[in-house]
Amino acid sequence: MNRMLKDIGLKATPQRMAILDFLKDNTSHPSAEEIYEAVAKRFPSISVATVYNTLAALKDKGSLLELTIDPAKKRYDPDTRPHHHLICLGCKRVSDIVYDFVLDLPGQVAGGYQITGNHVEFYGICPACGQNKDQKKTGQEG
Numbered sequence: 001m002n003r004m005l006k007d008i009g010l011k012a013t014p015q016r017m018a019i020l021d022f023l024k025d026n027t028s029h030p031s032a033e034e035i036y037e038a039v040a041k042r043f044p045s046i047s048v049a050t051v052y053n054t055l056a057a058l059k060d061k062g063s064l065l066e067l068t069i070d071p072a073k074k075r076y077d078p079d080t081r082p083h084h085h086l087i088c089l090g091c092k093r094v095s096d097i098v099y100d101f102v103l104d105l106p107g108q109v110a111g112g113y114q115i116t117g118n119h120v121e122f123y124g125i126c127p128a129c130g131q132n133k134d135q136k137k138t139g140q141e142g
């Protein structure tokens, strides 16, 4: 962890360590605000700027993915292996989709590019939100 911060050219402060700690194995795709709130519980003195510049440095180094699947806010993903995402339009939960699609761009569509990757964003309603909706539909019983 210490070395990771050094690698990205940042001083390993306890606050930054706490950011890395929070992100490690985190599959909830948190926003910068959520990361700030979580770390501020342990380090109330941490500034939003520290969170943003640490995230930016991690992103620049390829150690963090910035996702735009949620139009309301950027979401961050420490899992930089190629994978896709699925967002619930109800609760905005972002799930990982680890599935190898056969996505092929014919040469004339790719315009001469050598394609090195892809990222598919899926939208839907999660089971919990789907159930809530059904309950609302059936009215006041329960």
Ligand SMILES: [Zn+2]
Pocket (backbone or CB within 6 Å): 088, 089, 090, 091, 092, 093, 125, 126, 127, 128, 129, 130
């Ligand atoms: Zn949901």
Ligand SMILES: [Zn+2]
Pocket (backbone or CB within 6 Å): 029, 077, 079, 083, 084, 085, 095, 096, 097
């Ligand atoms: Zn992900």
